[in-house]
Amino acid sequence: MDKEFTFKGGIHAPHFKEQTEKMPIEDAIEPKYVVIPLSQHIGAPCEPLVAVGEHVKVGQKIGESKAFVSAPVHSSISGTVKRIELHQTPGGSKVKSIVIESDGLFEVHESVNPKGNIEDLSKDEILGIIKDAGLTGMGGAGFPTHVKLSPPKDKQIDTFIVNGAECEPYLTADHRIMVEKSDLVLLGIRAVMKAVGVKKCFIAIEKNKPDAIEEMQKKVEGIEGIEVAPLEAKYPQGDEKRIINAVTGREVPSGGLPMDVGCIVDNVGTVATIGNVILTGMPVIQRVTTVTGSAISNPKNLYIRLGTLFSDVIEQCGGFSEEPGKILNGGPMMGIAQFTTEVPVIKGTSGILVLNRKDANVPEPSNCIRCGKCVDACPVHLQPYLISRQAILKRFDDAEKTYAADCIECGSCSFICPAKRPLVETIRIAKKEILAKRKKAVK
Numbered sequence: 001m002d003k004e005f006t007f008k009g010g011i012h013a014p015h016f017k018e019q020t021e022k023m024p025i026e027d028a029i030e031p032k033y034v035v036i037p038l039s040q041h042i043g044a045p046c047e048p049l050v051a052v053g054e055h056v057k058v059g060q061k062i063g064e065s066k067a068f069v070s071a072p073v074h075s076s077i078s079g080t081v082k083r084i085e086l087h088q089t090p091g092g093s094k095v096k097s098i099v100i101e102s103d104g105l106f107e108v109h110e111s112v113n114p115k116g117n118i119e120d121l122s123k124d125e126i127l128g129i130i131k132d133a134g135l136t137g138m139g140g141a142g143f144p145t146h147v148k149l150s151p152p153k154d155k156q157i158d159t160f161i162v163n164g165a166e167c168e169p170y171l172t173a174d175h176r177i178m179v180e181k182s183d184l185v186l187l188g189i190r191a192v193m194k195a196v197g198v199k200k201c202f203i204a205i206e207k208n209k210p211d212a213i214e215e216m217q218k219k220v221e222g223i224e225g226i227e228v229a230p231l232e233a234k235y236p237q238g239d240e241k242r243i244i245n246a247v248t249g250r251e252v253p254s255g256g257l258p259m260d261v262g263c264i265v266d267n268v269g270t271v272a273t274i275g276n277v278i279l280t281g282m283p284v285i286q287r288v289t290t291v292t293g294s295a296i297s298n299p300k301n302l303y304i305r306l307g308t309l310f311s312d313v314i315e316q317c318g319g320f321s322e323e324p325g326k327i328l329n330g331g332p333m334m335g336i337a338q339f340t341t342e343v344p345v346i347k348g349t350s351g352i353l354v355l356n357r358k359d360a361n362v363p364e365p366s367n368c369i370r371c372g373k374c375v376d377a378c379p380v381h382l383q384p385y386l387i388s389r390q391a392i393l394k395r396f397d398d399a400e401k402t403y404a405a406d407c408i409e410c411g412s413c414s415f416i417c418p419a420k421r422p423l424v425e426t427i428r429i430a431k432k433e434i435l436a437k438r439k440k441a442v443k
């Protein structure tokens with residue numbers, strides 16, 4: 001465990017993981033009804049395959065798109081489709097969703113069958129299974145996994161990185177998956193390596209999870225081509241370009257993708273789910289989510305049926321221990337603030353974080369003192385203070401020239417700034433304007 005992989009920049013934020021890091025994954029409540037959004041991913045939204053009044057079963061495909069960049073959705077319970085309507089989602093927008101009332105039976109659909117041995121499956125069969133099961137990046141990104149695993153022919157992929165960094169404070173779902181579901185992680189790795197045709201895999205884990213490192217090392221011992229890469233515990237180690245740089249030394253160019261440097265990166269929760277799909281045939285209908293924070297009575301790591309409302313999950317955790325100041329889908333650095341708990345858990349819900357008023361308090365910003373700390377912290381080597389100023393002055397063309405579009409919105413600059421400037425918030429505005437301008441130009 002002596003060797004340590006890392007990258008330049010980033011911050012050492014407090015981890016705040018002690019509330020749940022040792023807590024085994026528990027099954028969440030069986031919801032009385034679920035809300036399944038038809039778009040939980042990057043790409044084309046699904047069209048419903050069921051009608052109001054229809055009976056559905058667990059694992060049944062209920063939404064699909066013909067587009068390649070998309071991912072189908074499945075029912076997580078058995079019961080009756082009550083409504084198909086616009087519903088608020090944790091992504092911040094309203095999305096057409098299928099509302100299903102449970103019959104309490106959890107009857108499994110006939111299409112759910114084990115997929116057999118990986119040795120007997122062809123590369124295309126594995127990719128087809130992953131696509132059909134609705135796999136998307138479960139770290140929060142939501143990119144359809146089968147697309148990521150199908151790079152163009154001119155991109156030679158030689159390395160698969162399993163992202164077990166989980167660098168966001170508070171979150172421990174991936175940690176527990178590695179400790180408790182290492183068999184599924186290994187099965188998922190073998191499936192991806194065969195599907196992509198790579199011979200080298202790194203399981204990259206931050207060193208603040210020694211039990212996960214030990215468990216995964218035990219699991220891969222003696223297996224050629226797969227090794228554990230212990231990472232320095234530093235934020236945003238889990239960003240895919242940072243993790244590639246830390247593990248392989250390669251730099252993904254500005255505007256480039258991991259495949260440009262021969263790598264594919266998948267979150268460890270996604271990889272374990274691929275293993276589960278192969279083993280049981282059950283598509284993505286559940287996920288492990290950390291429910292934690294200073295205003296949650298009994299923090300837990302829960303295995304939750306997708307579509308369960310945050311309010312039901314929070315109730316299972318004993319409800320609020322005090323008045324919440326902020327509710328987030330995800331962690332404190334990149335999570336999305338929620339104005340209601342009547343939103344469903346989706347494929348990318350890695351955490352439900354509820355902070356009390358004291359922890360959620362955002363101090364008043366003061367003037368920039370030109371200390372340069374934000375520049376040192378930026379893992380993309382940007383000048384956050386400058387881009388932020390350009391954004392405030394609406395000088396978006398200047399912001400484009402200073403590479404605002406390369407910002408990964410990690411929030412390291414805002415975290416480190418002694419003047420508490422709203423850096424990531426303002427840079428995000430510039431980035432949005434630049435990307436909208438580029439999109440218009442393409443059209």
Ligand code: SF4
Binds near residue numbers: 379383
């Ligand atoms: S400018 Fe963007 S990438 Fe750099 S530290 Fe700030 S949020 Fe992160």
Ligand code: SF4
Binds near residue numbers: 367368370372416418
């Ligand atoms: S860290 Fe804050 S105060 Fe220091 S240069 Fe950056 S914006 Fe200014």
